[in-house]
Amino acid sequence: MTIQTVSTNKSHGGVQGVYRHASAETKTDMTFSVYVPPHADGAKLPVVWYLSGLTCTHANVTEKGEFRRACAELGLIFVAPDTSPRGADVPSDANNAYDFGLGAGFYVDATQEPFAKNYRMWSYVTDELPKLVAANFPVDAKRQSVMGHSMGGHGALTVALRNPHRYRAASAFAPIVAPSQVPWGTKALGGYLGPNKDAWRAHDTVALIEDGAKYSGFLVDYGDADNFLTEQLRPELLQAACSKANIPLTLRRQPGYDHSYYFISTFMSDHLHWHAARLTA
């Protein structure tokens, strides 16, 4: 479990690093970023996982997320994985669309060919990368949480619902909450998991809740000027499911905000405080 350092930069008193490793899950080199805040020698820190959206790499949130000041104040490690395997040998969308294949792993382990070999982002973000990070950074593995944006919000909510004891907090910016019911999701889940929709339910937040998954509560922000709101995101479906299942949901409609990092960076500090309150309790 060795990692190669791509870059390190001091920032907000800590170190923002970018690292690369050979992934056993994806059979490719994978790049990820880790921010380690200032801390006492020997301290073990809680870690927040950030799962990114369609077309993104680790770099988008690392450069534009405005998370370091709050992470430094709150003592949080912040890890940002890539969104898919990468490389010339990795199969992708037949038409090079942005919403499937490269940059669009949807945080599932694909069962369909030709994707099954490389597209193992579920196991990558929930198993391989956490072990790698724990082995190389001062992480307290008992204090983890997860957040994400759009496709990564889908990832964060499903990861939390299926591992409620490992992730003490979960939040999302403009998440896809019911992929089985929207165009992005049906294309992705169909392509990676095949036509049997029963297999999709383990990767659909609303379906997981309908099927009995429980969680201590979610914080979800979305902008009412988000172009993807009514067709792809559909937060009202999450609200209905959480309400019926008695899962506490703090759902905030942010007037005038869109789907961009200008939106995410505005509310990042709120989310990190939400996580910190649950990670340090």
Next chain:
Amino acid sequence: MTIQTVSTNKSHGGVQGVYRHASAETKTDMTFSVYVPPHADGAKLPVVWYLSGLTCTHANVTEKGEFRRACAELGLIFVAPDTSPRGADVPSDANNAYDFGLGAGFYVDATQEPFAKNYRMWSYVTDELPKLVAANFPVDAKRQSVMGHSMGGHGALTVALRNPHRYRAASAFAPIVAPSQVPWGTKALGGYLGPNKDAWRAHDTVALIEDGAKYSGFLVDYGDADNFLTEQLRPELLQAACSKANIPLTLRRQPGYDHSYYFISTFMSDHLHWHAARLTA
């Protein structure tokens, strides 16, 4: 004086915009960004000018500068111009080097051919763009200040020293302070202004101070892990000049920080508070 809107995004309660206009000074289209914080209807707000460094456009600080939260709290408009004229017809470095020509205007009005026609960044940032911004945004032109990074720190300090009554505050991240004495500066000033070094003194912070320019005080941060520190930046020359001229200088050596936006974003809030204290006094 019309401007074209390239994009607007709500962020931190205000609006981050990117705009384009046909510049009379550079004879090219120029792109710049403006952040307008939340404010009362009819209010006129102070404006902070941010001048960027080599290779940058408006976009670097706009995406990575982490200035919006503080600008929103403090009620500051934040404007980021480009660093040179752009376009296929604009002459540049003969060898396409990064430190002259495109992305490297050095905030001077060139007198040498073939640069004199387009490279008029001094007049652009001190005259044309301020008028354009004042005509299109809720600016209180009596309350302006200027900051910058590296080449843009050079720009900010020279602009302030030559217009001390217009710019109420000035600060810089890792500025070039004595271009006449360092490789980046001698190449640029020689190329744009010609071999007569007398003409360079009006664009050299240390020389301006030696020649009697006064200012109310500067805030300057630099990182001691900055690769350009000893050869190009040389903050000790600024310290000596300010000391001799009794210009108050808050010069901070930041341990472990480099030349990147990871450094700038760390101390951006400090700088904006410095500016706000002087703009709202």
